Amino acid sequence: MIFNTYWFIGFCAVFFPVFWLLRLPGLRRTWLLAGCAYFHYHFAGPAGVLPIVAIGIATYLLALPRIRLLCALGVVLAVATLCFYKYAVFLCHDAIGLLAPRLAADLGRQVQDLLPGAPPLAVSFFVFEFVHYQIEVYRGHEPIRRPDDFILFAIHFPSLTAGPIKRYGDYLPSLRQGLTGVSPEDVAAGATRLALGLVKKVVLADNLTLVIDFHQPQFTSLPPGQAWLFAGALSARILLDFSGYSDMAIGLSRMMGIRLPENFHYPYAATSLQDFWQRWHISLTSWIRDYIYIPLGGNRHGLARQLLNAMIVFALCGLWHGPAWNFVLWGLWHGAGLVLNHAYPRLLGPLGTRLAGLFARFPVLGWALTLLWVIPGWLLFFYEPATAWRMAVKLFTFA
Amino acid sequence: MKPAASRLGSWLLLAGIAAGFLLACGEGHRAAAYSKPRAFTRFHQRISPDASFYPPYAMLEALALARWAPGKTLVIIGGNSILNGVAQPESEVWSLRLQEMLGDRYVVVNLAFRGSMAAQGGALVAESLQRRGYPVIFVANTYPHAGCGRAADGPYGYFYWQALHQGKLSDYPARTADLQRWRTARPEAERIKLAETELGARIEAVTRAQSLWVHVSYRHLFTVWNFILGRDFWRPRVWAPDNEPAAPPVEERFRHEPEAELATVRGFTETLYVPGPSGSPQLDPAWPTRLGDEIEAAFVPALRPRMLMLLSQSAPPYLERLTPAERSRNRAAYAAAARIWRDHGINTIVAGEGFAASDYFDRLHLTGEGGRKVAALVAEQITQMNSD
Structure with a gap:
């Protein structure tokens, strides 16, 4: 993680005071641009920067004339880049190889x-933001005219490493506000959020990682209670780790007066799987909803199509997390959960209606069932399918 | 909340952050000056990087000077786990025996760490204190093939960067140039890591954040989980006593992967041999220059006459299993290594020659009894060095 490196401390120690001291928006913009470029170069290295620069220039230029065909081409280009760099080997070995x-x-x-x-x-983050941009322009929204605006949108350093996935329609007005003036409230709120993120990530998540890595090889010999504790630790770790990153990104941005979208909202308090996905990695979920699920037909073509769309969307959501079958299966696991969540009142007839009523009356039941679905799902997220299966069997057989 | 009140609250929070930061820096500087483990004998495993406890360089100096008084000679021990006293319970640590043998005119401080190299940790403290006029003798250990390492390398490399950026070390161009060459030749990922360590040391010089943190984690609360402490990981390390176990009976020792251990013993010297003109192995003719350059770059000339290097010999049960030719090559390699070290002005002895199997806990580590023998050897050398 780059946010808890000495390099980043040094970077912030120089970047922020100068950003706050510069009063002219133009100068502030130039400083932010330089900071973002330097951060990206340090973070990704020359080999990592070049493809992003190339695809960024293409995205910017293709959207500028507001020609739908060019926007579509831009989307294809961005997705092809992602497939090439991230999924080519997986597609060859694990898909075609079958x-x-x-x-x-x-x-x-x-x-x-x-x-x-x-x-x-x-x-993956770059491509999702570029695709969002092209599709919005395709749908008739105004493209970004100023190249420096586009660059800042593309490489805004706090969200560069792990999101949240931004929308340019929200980002640019907020950027202008930040460039015009940063209030002490923003700086204070941002610093508090940054500290919260650091504690979540460095103190809690990293410690849990150490515990998990140590106990994982002995998982099969753990007593049932400890095995569930392990699964709980795994679930806590991913939330604290990822939401810690998001908090840091949101906090750092806020310290410049720029607001980023929220990414997590107490996901483990969700009372249904649908509710969970409205609270977990919100910027990704809403991206998938807007740019995959709805274009596929969403819930407009009957229950069967809606359920099929949900499965497709979640398989892709899983694959976005990494080029491996366990991620696909994790996505499908959640897709299947959502299908069940949607379909059971109709499929089970009066019993389904009664069950739905029960869940509505006692939300704690829905909460427990949601956790019972989500927690074993993390086994698929972190481990090979066969290992995850063995671990899940152990959890549910209390062996 | 009203905007004015919110603004005031924000300013107060920011002022609190700034004041807290300055206070923490002040406390860090204060801690760096005095903070050290209580009743210190050595950096045992639970107050070492093995257990996520990273003593700052300042702590090493604070420990070295804690018992020193004018008229006394500081004997600073560096090197690896053998001199740290691994396999010796706290009361049997060899450096305690050395202190007893040397008497009150000397202050023995054991700054050796598991896996550390001769040029690291204690060597830097010895250089720094000698530079400031303290009477110092530095003792470390190594093996013929291992040389002395580089001060900035590995998990203890941060000592070097901290000492350097706190202005403790001499300006020594040979070391700087060697480190620069070495650094440039590292893979990119390692160079980035080194740059990060160095930057951390620069920040430490200003903020003393590590000094403060280690002080807090030693006395009040630890926050990093590790398997050595397990569920007690959160306890302050002052709570974690030196629990090095005593060696089992000699007949139960030397059983751990004996073939692999024997191969390691062979490797200690075999790597120094190349085929000679007649085809039979001979010591690599390039080795003396290689090792010599390493020594020249690692230790400032002023320190070398005040250094004692121990070449640690392997345990007899392994040496006895070598073929006569291998044994002879082993002896020759140790003798040649000692010559090279001496040629560069450093007093050197082979530690372990003539020791019994019962003096060893395993292939390399010494029991309390073995430690006593090493202490006797070292005490004799030190007395001689100090009288010269």
């Missing part, structure tokens, strides 16, 4: 020769 192993091996070798050692850092 049908034609020899072809997959040949393709895999060729792809590997073309790919750098690792994909450009945060490429």
Whole structure:
């Protein structure tokens, strides 16, 4: 994590005081631009910066004339970049390989020769923001005219590493506000949020990671209570880790007077799976809803289509987290949960209606069931499917 | 809340953050000057980086000077786990025996760490104190093939950067140039890590955040989980006593992966041999220059006559299993290494020659009895060095 490095402390110690002292918006904008560029270069290295610069320039230029075909081309280009850097090897080995192993091996070798050692850092976040931008312009919204506005939107340093995924329609007005003047309230609120994020990430999540990594090899021999405690720690860790990042990003932005979208809202307090996804990684969920689920038809074409759309969307959501089957299965697990969540009142007839009434009357039941779905799901998120299965069996058989 | 009240609250919070930061820096500087483990014998495992406890460089100096008084000679011990006294219970640590043997005219301070190299930690303290006029003798250990390492390398490299940026070290161009060359040759990921460590040391010089944190974590509360402390990880480290166990009976020792251990013993010297003109192994002719350059870059010339290097020999049960030719090569490598070290002005002895199996806990570490023998060897050398 870059936010708890000495480099970043040094960066902030120089960046923020100068940002606050500069009173002219133009100068502040230039300073922010320089800071973001320097941060991105340090974070991603030259090899990681170049592809993002290339795809960024293409995105900016293709959207500028507001020609829908060019916007569509921009979307294809961005998605192709993501597929190439992040999913090419997975597609060759794990997808094509299932049908034609020899072809997959040949393709895999060729792809590997073309790919750098690792994909450009945060490429998924860049691509999602670029796709959002192209689609909004495609839908008739005004494109970003000023190149420096676009660059700041693309490489706004607090959200560069792990989001939240921004929307340019919200970001640019907030950016202008921050450039015009930062209030002490913003700085104080931002610093408090940053501190909260650091505590969540460094004190809580990182400690849980140490405990989890130590106990994981002995998971099968843990007593049932400790095994559930382990699963609970795993669930707490991902929330604290990820929401800690988001808090830091939101806090750092706020210290410049710029507001970023919220990303988490007490997700483990959700009383249904649908509720969970309205509280978990909100910027991703809303992105997927707006740019995949609704274009696929959403809930406009009957229950069966709605459920199919949910499965597709969640498989893609899983895949976005990483190029591996366990992520796809994690997405499908949640997709299946949502399908059940939606369909049971109709499928079970009067019993379903009674159950729905019961859940409405006693939200704690829904909360417990939601956790019982979400917690085993994290096993799929973190471990190979076979390992996750063994761990889940142990959890539910109390062996 | 009214806007004016909200603004005032924000200013107060920001002022509190700034004041808190300045206060913490002040406390950090204060802690750096005096904070050290109580009743210190050595950095045992639970107050060492193995257990996520990273003593700052300032603590090493504070420990070195804690018992010193004018007229006494400081004997600073560096090196690795062997000199740290791993396998010796707290009351049997060899440096306590050394203190007893040397008497009141000397102050022995054990600053050795597990896995540390001779050029690290204690070596920097010795250099710094000698530079400031303290009478110092530095004792460390190594093996023929291992050289002395680089001050900035590995998990203890931060001592070097902290000492450097706190202005404790001499301006020594040979070391600076060597480190620069070495650093440039590292893979990029390692260079980034080194830069991060160095930046941390620069920040430490100003804020003393690590000094404050280690002080708090030693006396009040620890926050990083680690398997050595397990569920007691949160307790202040003052609570964690030195619990190094006593060695088991000799017949129960030397059982851990004996073949792998034997291969390591062979490797200690075999790596120094190359095929000679007749095809039989001979000591690598480039080795003396290589090791010599390392020594020259690691230790400032003023410190070298005040240094005692121990070349730690492996335990007899392993040496006895070597072929006669291997044993002879082993002896020759140790003798040659000692010559090289001496050629660069450093007093050197081979520690372990003639020791019994019962003096060893495992392949390298010494029991209390073995430690006593080393202490006797070292005491004799130190007395001689100090009288020269």
